[in-house]
Amino acid sequence: MKEKEESRSSEVTQIMVFKALSDPVRLQIIQYLKRTNHEVACGEVGSAINISKTSGSYHFKLLQSAGLITARKEAREKYVTLNRQTFDKFVSNFYENL
Amino acid sequence: MKEKEESRSSEVTQIMVFKALSDPVRLQIIQYLKRTNHEVACGEVGSAINISKTSGSYHFKLLQSAGLITARKEAREKYVTLNRQTFDKFVSNFYENL
DNA sequence: TAAATAGTTCAATATATTTTGAACTATAAA
């Protein structure tokens, strides 16, 4: 039987994931998202952790392309949330999958 | 009761660990070390994955300071091995510990 | 001793990542 295709949004690699995780700003974003534990607008996160919107935009995009967050655009705002699947697949099981 | 001190070799942080893991050369080193599953000299790893000794030296040092490998110097050679503890603490349990 | 081997250090270069502000798009509110 054919392997189930990961409905990959343009291919996430192990390195993309670790690179995304190796920045203090992005770690703060992730912590914030885990704490709130529900969709939040980028702007809310950004002001909570005190970064410019430009910088926020950069970091959210990077987290998204690493598959660590999913985003939904509603009108003016972009709501983001953690994507557990990627953490499970690339982080928690990293060693075993090596 | 006082917390047990992590006999830390000059403090490993979450970010150091992820930074160390977000490079293709270092991932190859780690894969090699996991496969061999016992002490190996840096030179052996280096030639297996085809990198210069200077580059090897750089990457092994970085992996070491991130606590991902431990090293033992015997005469001319430096034997390295993976340090499971760091993987467990900072990688496998990353999400839970956030 | 001389030559070879394993690794480190250094400074230079190359490359990648992050931050910034200005200009932009799209939606919402006055």
Add this chain to the structure above:
DNA sequence: TTTATAGTTCAAAATATATTGAACTATTTA
């Protein structure tokens, strides 16, 4: 319909990482 808000894009600048070769230390072998 102007003004405000949320977010993006761009190019420039700042900063951080990685690669290189030459010179080095220490150990081993001839």
